[in-house]
Amino acid sequence: xxxxxxxxxxxxxxKCRTKAIKTAVGVDGVIQAALQQDxxxxxxxxxxxxVVDLTNRLRKSLKYAEVVSVTPVEAKKEEKKEEKKxxxxxxxxxxxxxxxxxxxxxxxxxxxxxxxxxxxx
Numbered sequence: 091x092x093x094x095x096x097x098x099x100x101x102x103x104x105k106c107r108t109k110a111i112k113t114a115v116g117v118d119g120v121i122q123a124a125l126q127q128d129x130x131x132x133x134x135x136x137x138x139x140x141v142v143d144l145t146n147r148l149r150k151s152l153k154y155a156e157v158v159s160v161t162p163v164e165a166k167k168e169e170k171k172e173e174k175k176x177x178x179x180x181x182x183x184x185x186x187x188x189x190x191x192x193x194x195x196x197x198x199x200x201x202x203x204x205x206x207x208x209x210x211x
């Protein structure tokens with residue numbers, strides 16, 4: 091289940107921001123991490139994220155971390171893919187009668203492939 095986690099952290103300088111992103115991305119299941127600098131929050135998106143582990147790691151590296159919200163992310167892409175599956179697909183190669191495929195022979199069956207056709211005798 092994909093989820094979006096927002097955690098409030100103290101982002102005082104560039105070093106703290108870098109440390110927060112590296113720590114968040116290091117947790118299993120994290121797909122994306124983004125900073126909201128004006129609110130001093132980090133927004134983490136992922137699949138099966140352990141929120142307690144993520145918060146504890148951020149507290150260990152930044153000394154302050156508080157969970158603001160955990161919300162599930164709806165998969166809009168999957169709904170679009172399911173709609174496309176309903177369309178019929180063309181069958182190739184074309185079939186004749188009893189399910190036997192049509193085979194087109196483009197070369198002469200009496201042509202000997204061992205001889206080079208460009209040699210002049």
